[in-house]
Amino acid sequence: MPLLEVQDLTVRFGGLVAVNKVSFSLEAGEILGLIGPNGAGKTTCFNLVSGFLPATGGAVRFQGRAALGLPPHALARRGLVRTFQKQSLFAGLTVRENVMIGQQAVLRPSVWAALLRRPAERAHVAALRQRAEEVLEFLEMTPLVETRAGDLAYGDQRRLAIGIALAARPALLMLDEPAAGMNPSESERLRQLIGRIRDQGVTVLLVEHDMRVVMSLCDRLVVLDSGRKIAEGKPADVSRDPTVIRVYLGEGTGGAGAGSHA
Amino acid sequence: MIAAGARGFLAVAVVAALPWVVTSTYHLHLLVLAGIFAVMALGLDLVLGYLGELSLGHAAFFGIGAYSTALLTRHLGVPFPADLLLACAITGAFGFLIGYPSLRLTGPYFAIVTFGFAEILRLVALNWVSVTRGPMGLPDIPPVRLFGFAFTTERHYVYLVAALVGIAIVVTRFLIDSRVGHAFLGVRENEELATAVGINAHRYKLIGFSAGMVLTGAAGSIYARYVHFIDPTALGFFYTSTVIAMVIVGGQGSVRGTLIGALLFTFLPEYLRVAEQYRLSAFGVLIILAVIFMPEGINGMLKRLAIGRRARHAAA
Amino acid sequence: MLLAQQVLNGATIGIMYALAAVGLTLTFGILRVINFAHGEFYMLGAFVTYTLLVVAEIPYVQAVVLAVLTACALGLLAERLTVRPLRGRHHFTVVLATLGLSVFLQNGALAVWGPDPREIALPWDGAMLLGGLIISRMRLVALAAGVVLIAALTLFIRYTRVGMAMRAVARNPDAAALMGVNVPRIYGLTFSMGAGLAAVSGGLLGAIFTIEPTMGEWAVIKAFSVVIMGGLGSVPGAVAGGLLLGVAESLSVGYLPGGVGYRDGIAYAMIILVLLLRPQGLFGQRV
Numbered sequence: 001m002p003l004l005e006v007q008d009l010t011v012r013f014g015g016l017v018a019v020n021k022v023s024f025s026l027e028a029g030e031i032l033g034l035i036g037p038n039g040a041g042k043t044t045c046f047n048l049v050s051g052f053l054p055a056t057g058g059a060v061r062f063q064g065r066a067a068l069g070l071p072p073h074a075l076a077r078r079g080l081v082r083t084f085q086k087q088s089l090f091a092g093l094t095v096r097e098n099v100m101i102g103q104q105a106v107l108r109p110s111v112w113a114a115l116l117r118r119p120a121e122r123a124h125v126a127a128l129r130q131r132a133e134e135v136l137e138f139l140e141m142t143p144l145v146e147t148r149a150g151d152l153a154y155g156d157q158r159r160l161a162i163g164i165a166l167a168a169r170p171a172l173l174m175l176d177e178p179a180a181g182m183n184p185s186e187s188e189r190l191r192q193l194i195g196r197i198r199d200q201g202v203t204v205l206l207v208e209h210d211m212r213v214v215m216s217l218c219d220r221l222v223v224l225d226s227g228r229k230i231a232e233g234k235p236a237d238v239s240r241d242p243t244v245i246r247v248y249l250g251e252g253t254g255g256a257g258a259g260s261h262a
Numbered sequence: 263m264i265a266a267g268a269r270g271f272l273a274v275a276v277v278a279a280l281p282w283v284v285t286s287t288y289h290l291h292l293l294v295l296a297g298i299f300a301v302m303a304l305g306l307d308l309v310l311g312y313l314g315e316l317s318l319g320h321a322a323f324f325g326i327g328a329y330s331t332a333l334l335t336r337h338l339g340v341p342f343p344a345d346l347l348l349a350c351a352i353t354g355a356f357g358f359l360i361g362y363p364s365l366r367l368t369g370p371y372f373a374i375v376t377f378g379f380a381e382i383l384r385l386v387a388l389n390w391v392s393v394t395r396g397p398m399g400l401p402d403i404p405p406v407r408l409f410g411f412a413f414t415t416e417r418h419y420v421y422l423v424a425a426l427v428g429i430a431i432v433v434t435r436f437l438i439d440s441r442v443g444h445a446f447l448g449v450r451e452n453e454e455l456a457t458a459v460g461i462n463a464h465r466y467k468l469i470g471f472s473a474g475m476v477l478t479g480a481a482g483s484i485y486a487r488y489v490h491f492i493d494p495t496a497l498g499f500f501y502t503s504t505v506i507a508m509v510i511v512g513g514q515g516s517v518r519g520t521l522i523g524a525l526l527f528t529f530l531p532e533y534l535r536v537a538e539q540y541r542l543s544a545f546g547v548l549i550i551l552a553v554i555f556m557p558e559g560i561n562g563m564l565k566r567l568a569i570g571r572r573a574r575h576a577a578a
Numbered sequence: 579m580l581l582a583q584q585v586l587n588g589a590t591i592g593i594m595y596a597l598a599a600v601g602l603t604l605t606f607g608i609l610r611v612i613n614f615a616h617g618e619f620y621m622l623g624a625f626v627t628y629t630l631l632v633v634a635e636i637p638y639v640q641a642v643v644l645a646v647l648t649a650c651a652l653g654l655l656a657e658r659l660t661v662r663p664l665r666g667r668h669h670f671t672v673v674l675a676t677l678g679l680s681v682f683l684q685n686g687a688l689a690v691w692g693p694d695p696r697e698i699a700l701p702w703d704g705a706m707l708l709g710g711l712i713i714s715r716m717r718l719v720a721l722a723a724g725v726v727l728i729a730a731l732t733l734f735i736r737y738t739r740v741g742m743a744m745r746a747v748a749r750n751p752d753a754a755a756l757m758g759v760n761v762p763r764i765y766g767l768t769f770s771m772g773a774g775l776a777a778v779s780g781g782l783l784g785a786i787f788t789i790e791p792t793m794g795e796w797a798v799i800k801a802f803s804v805v806i807m808g809g810l811g812s813v814p815g816a817v818a819g820g821l822l823l824g825v826a827e828s829l830s831v832g833y834l835p836g837g838v839g840y841r842d843g844i845a846y847a848m849i850i851l852v853l854l855l856r857p858q859g860l861f862g863q864r865v
Contacts, residue, residue, distance in 0.1 A: 076460035090451035101448040114440030168459040378846035503677045539689040546682030553671045
């Protein structure tokens with residue numbers, strides 16, 4: 001059974017069909033890349049699957065259960081957690097607090113526990129702290145625990161965003177353009193991080209422009225153009241697909257080239 | 263850093279000594295009012311400081327607490343502290359019912375919708391004469407009686423209100439330090455991301471708002487007991503603005519700041535009485551000056567002073 | 579016929595609500611500031627008119643014009659002293675500053691004029707028949723003045739250089755600044771215009787109702803409800819919202835049992851319903 005199954009996913013905005021009968025599936029332990037030129041419907045697709053946008057039609061099954069129509073927080077509690085392209089952190093709080101809040105997904109905090117079972121509650125909060133430190137060690141961000149998230153360097157902010165999502169103990173981690181705006185050394189470090197996340201048993205779905213990241217990291221690619229799926233397969237095969245080359249890679253490989261095709 | 267227990271002990275000692283240091287009835291009266299305002303302000307700070315939303319209907323919830331106690335004691339003879347607990351429950355229920363739809367909105371929209379609800383409640387208090395006696399208000403609310411002891415003087419109420427402030431501080435602290443408090447912070451800082459990691463934002467906003475209103479209802483209940491009288495002016499917007507001033511000038515999102523703000527804005531208008539009819543105008547000017555010159559509130563200023571002192575120590 | 583009469587009465591008051599609300603919505607649309615002192619400029623419009631009439635014995639029309647200019651000047655000053663220093667700060671602090679301004683102005687007025695209600699002597703008495711409906715001449719003047727002013731304002735915003743600059747700032751202050759718009763000047767001007775519009779409304783409605791220093795309190799509430807109904811920042815929305823509120827209130831007094839006591843409740847009920855069902859306002863667009 002695939003971890004995630006997307007079938008004929010469709011959304012219309014007025015007359016525009018932004019995502020048109022897109023189907024794909026993800027096996028546990030895979031890294032799947034969702035690529036395509038700007039305006040192809042990748043992020044829209046992402047928002048539909050993660051519950052941030054209501055779909056017009058189609059079906060999404062996560063871990064064998066219907067997922068479409070559930071609110072995002074409910075999906076997150078089931079193990080489907082996403083990041084955002086922009087502002088994917090709690091800027092006013094410290095790095096540690098950011099990761100602690102990320103763990104809310106696996107908790108059921110209660111007011112009664114907070115007020116009436118104080119010792120147990122303190123133990124819970126201490127456990128959150130402990131786990132936050134483990135996640136930050138995994139991200140190689142331990143020296144930054146007390147830094148305000150908004151004050152971090154850009155690359156660190158992007159890594160923290162992944163850390164927050166990781167703290168939620170996802171079965172499926174959905175990353176929305178994690179490498180956007182990164183310099184080559186930062187994106188190389190990110191590539192390694194995503195690889196290590198997969199090694200921990202987390203399945204990854206990513207939308208990405210940076211072809212270097214996509215080609216070397218993903219097991220499979222799904223290519224969208226104008227809201228439709230036009231190709232699917234191993235990176236090497238997809239990059240030789242004539243349709244893909246025409247709409248996308250033909251404009252010159254590399255992230256920047258895709259930008260003009262809005 | 264003093265341990266929490268020691269700090270608590272110190273606070274109890276200060277409060278115990280207070281009515282012997284402050285002897286004038288008038289100042290004791292102001293202390294009682296400041297304490298009641300402090301509880302109300304702590305309730306508002308949960309919404310303002312921890313959820314990051316501006317409620318403009320706060321005085322109405324104070325009024326619900328006060329009217330609840332007035333009606334329960336006058337008609338049904340409900341004894342203390344049962345009336346206090348019921349007033350808290352009723353105010354909390356109103357908080358839940360009003361918060362449920364309102365908290366789907368944010369920013370100016372939330373502010374104005376809470377304002378609308380509050381004004382409707384005030385009009386009900388004013389016009390539902392058979393229950394509230396309208397503008398005449400409800401007099402003769404009996405004083406607090408506990409184990410046969412009647413609370414009658416200002417000094418008695420200083421202790422009672424201090425205990426209430428203590429409970430309110432503990433409740434707020436426990437809530438903020440807990441996992442629930444972390445969820446509040448997440449929602450305040452980035453609601454979309456909080457949702458994406460599994461936090462039901464609306465649920466936590468509702469929890470925070472209702473909890474804040476429970477505290478506010480407690481303040482209202484004790485106020486009704488203390489002054490023995492309640493009328494619709496207590497639900498007025500002036501009180502809402504005063505409490506907002508306490509929280510923002512004190513420093514939103516901080517218990518210490520809120521307490522300082524409550525003391526300041528209870529005593530200040532009284533000392534401005536020398537300015538006679540210009541008293542409240544001067545109060546308005548002071549609010550403006552405070553926000554302009556203390557952007558992070560009094561608490562922010564104290565923090566910066568403390569950091570500066572530590573830096574100087576380190577340099578020396 | 580009674581129904582039509584109620585609607586007409588409501589519409590004259592509604593236009594005045596619209597005038598006050600347009601000022602508030604402009605201030606929000608351009609400065610992104612909710613001005614809680616807006617009602618106090620409305621109150622000042624009425625009281626300065628009253629004082630000029632009684633003390634200086636200036637004719638009504640000139641008195642209103644002078645009152646409006648006074649409000650504009652005070653608005654300019656208020657923006658400079660309370661709103662400008664807080665630019666870029668947390669929006670709660672700006673709200674609190676305008677609340678402080680409101681407390682200051684309202685209590686200043688109480689100190690100067692005392693708490694008693696007063697009346698502005700009717701400049702035009704008598705009534706006229708208008709297609710079978712009765713309308714007092716004062717209300718007719720108010721209605722006409724309201725329509726003319728709103729039309730003039732719309733043209734001003736659409737076609738003058740300053741109006742275009744205002745629209746540019748509303749859309750994106752940084753881009754407007756880059757294109758050479760003096761953004762702080764536009765902020766000051768808008769705030770001052772908003773104060774002036776509130777004062778016009780106060781000067782005209784003051785001759786229809788009694789006036790008192792606390793009248794700004796409910797005026798700002800009504801202006802708010804109108805602005806929310808119309809969609810924050812939308813001028814046509816504010817006009818439509820004003821008319822709607824005026825008519826709804828007039829009908830509720832005529833047809834609801836115990837209507838007068840709860841008349842003000844109509845405004846709040848409308849705000850709440852509109853916000854909960856259609857948060858972008860009746861005429862606003864989803865952002």
